[in-house]
Amino acid sequence: MSKFLAASIGRKFLMSITGLFLVAFIAVHLIINLMLIFDDSGELFNLAAHFMATNPVIKIMEPLLGLGFLIHILWSFYLEYQNWRARPVKYNKKDASTSSTWASRNMLVLGALVLVFLIIHIINFFWVIKFEPHTLDTVIIGGEEMEDTYTLVSNLFKGSVAYCIFYILGGLLLGFHLSHGFWSAFQTLGINNNHWMKRWHVLGYIYAVIVAVGFSVIPLYFLIKF
Amino acid sequence: MADKILKKLNIKVWRQKNAASKGKFETYTIENISTGSSFLEMMDILNNELIEKGIDPIAFDHDCREGICGTCSLYINGRPHGPDTEVTTCQLHMRKFKDGETITVEPWRAAAFPVIKDLVVDRTAFEKILQAGGFISVNTGGVPDANAIPVAYEDAEEAMDAAACIGCGACVAACKNSSAMLFVSAKVSHLAKLPQGKVEAKKRALNMVAKMDELGFGGCTNTGACEVECPKSISITNIARLNREYLGARLSK
Ligand code: HEM
Ligand code: SF4
Numbered sequence A: 001m002s003k004f005l006a007a008s009i010g011r012k013f014l015m016s017i018t019g020l021f022l023v024a025f026i027a028v029h030l031i032i033n034l035m036l037i038f039d040d041s042g043e044l045f046n047l048a049a050h051f052m053a054t055n056p057v058i059k060i061m062e063p064l065l066g067l068g069f070l071i072h073i074l075w076s077f078y079l080e081y082q083n084w085r086a087r088p089v090k091y092n093k094k095d096a097s098t099s100s101t102w103a104s105r106n107m108l109v110l111g112a113l114v115l116v117f118l119i120i121h122i123i124n125f126f127w128v129i130k131f132e133p134h135t136l137d138t139v140i141i142g143g144e145e146m147e148d149t150y151t152l153v154s155n156l157f158k159g160s161v162a163y164c165i166f167y168i169l170g171g172l173l174l175g176f177h178l179s180h181g182f183w184s185a186f187q188t189l190g191i192n193n194n195h196w197m198k199r200w201h202v203l204g205y206i207y208a209v210i211v212a213v214g215f216s217v218i219p220l221y222f223l224i225k226f
Numbered sequence B: 001m002a003d004k005i006l007k008k009l010n011i012k013v014w015r016q017k018n019a020a021s022k023g024k025f026e027t028y029t030i031e032n033i034s035t036g037s038s039f040l041e042m043m044d045i046l047n048n049e050l051i052e053k054g055i056d057p058i059a060f061d062h063d064c065r066e067g068i069c070g071t072c073s074l075y076i077n078g079r080p081h082g083p084d085t086e087v088t089t090c091q092l093h094m095r096k097f098k099d100g101e102t103i104t105v106e107p108w109r110a111a112a113f114p115v116i117k118d119l120v121v122d123r124t125a126f127e128k129i130l131q132a133g134g135f136i137s138v139n140t141g142g143v144p145d146a147n148a149i150p151v152a153y154e155d156a157e158e159a160m161d162a163a164a165c166i167g168c169g170a171c172v173a174a175c176k177n178s179s180a181m182l183f184v185s186a187k188v189s190h191l192a193k194l195p196q197g198k199v200e201a202k203k204r205a206l207n208m209v210a211k212m213d214e215l216g217f218g219g220c221t222n223t224g225a226c227e228v229e230c231p232k233s234i235s236i237t238n239i240a241r242l243n244r245e246y247l248g249a250r251l252s253k
């Protein structure tokens, strides 16, 4: 195992597996979040949030997800450092844009910005829900008492234009990261050939646009409506 | 199309005495270069002028000058093999440049390709990777009958496409990580696609990748710059194949 991870392709394998795990998580996360804008009473989102908080499968996945994030992030810094070392003397004049996309060359920058977003995002919501639930109001939906997560989220967006913009930027950054990351993960796993090259690229762009638009439309909705 | 004359060009070029010395850029002016001459012919003319002035001529690699040997290199105006696609530096023509332009010429930059002198880098690392597995050692007997061993058309095509790699190293030079994955994947693919090469396919992928890592090339992040800058347009689908071969070989070991 350690020999596998010492090899360049093994190292990249771990990056792509954790990346795809995060891709799956982000899809679920987006579906749940979109309930914020389809029911202004907040019931739909509260029910979904409550389900996620209590479902045993999700409970098992939660630490795994944390681990996935941690490995993906720490590993990415380590790999980029190694790649940086492979060229001790840099070029004086570079014309990189003719041969590759900006996103593909700046995955660490994009990832690091996503990380900044992630930390503030966790402080905003996850931390409060997980460790300070007593500070939340409760609502009764269908006879069951649960935390009013909808109010926590909607108040943040209703009360601050700055936060709305910050969350819109977060969605866009993640979209850019995925515009390269999605197809790249399949290439790394070797699941690619002449036929699939185009397909993975198209699917990747579609997924990236859904993520970018999907996540930014939520704060935008609160910004415009309230 | 009649050739025009570029009245004046500034050539900003990397000068370095030997592997141990530090090196720096020098800018030389050259006049009246025909757009019909090749980039290396321009370099020859410049070198003649330097010799007449008593300056050490600029060292650069070249051999066949017809795009087949992979000896020429040069990172010109920010791109390996210069501002043209699907050509080696020796096939690059001066019509790609404008009068009065400053042309920046640098050696390939990679830890695994140390500079020997001026623009000449040591590409022995590629030979070492080939020695680690870029061959077949099964006995294939004498010249077999044509079609005695059937090979599917697509397989033959893909193998031949991969075999077009001339080992120039532009892929490494183009890559932001100085990764040699395109070269290694081409060398693994052109054998893995054919029956004679299949026998040792697993061992080959493992050994060549291990050697590539050991020599200090970076890892692939799939930017695709290598394919665009490769004079032979080797496809990065070969890299997917190498990943597949390597991961498969690791799993079955
Ligand atoms: C939070 C901080 C993050 C950092 C610092 C980060 C960093 C990176 C870096 C440096 C790469 C390698 C670039 C490359 O191979 O071209 C990468 C790849 C990738 N990332 Fe992230 N990332 C982060 C978050 C995410 C998230 C949230 C997702 C998914 C929704 C994600 C999905 C991917 C995918 C799919 C890849 C491609 C893997 C491959 O090429 O094999 N990343 N990331
Ligand atoms: S893959 Fe292309 S760029 Fe790389 S060594 Fe072979 S011919 Fe040169």
Ligand code: FES
Pocket (backbone or CB within 6 Å): B061, B062, B063, B064, B065, B066, B067, B068, B069, B070, B071, B072, B088, B089, B090, B091
């Ligand atoms: S000198 Fe042989 S390929 Fe350029």
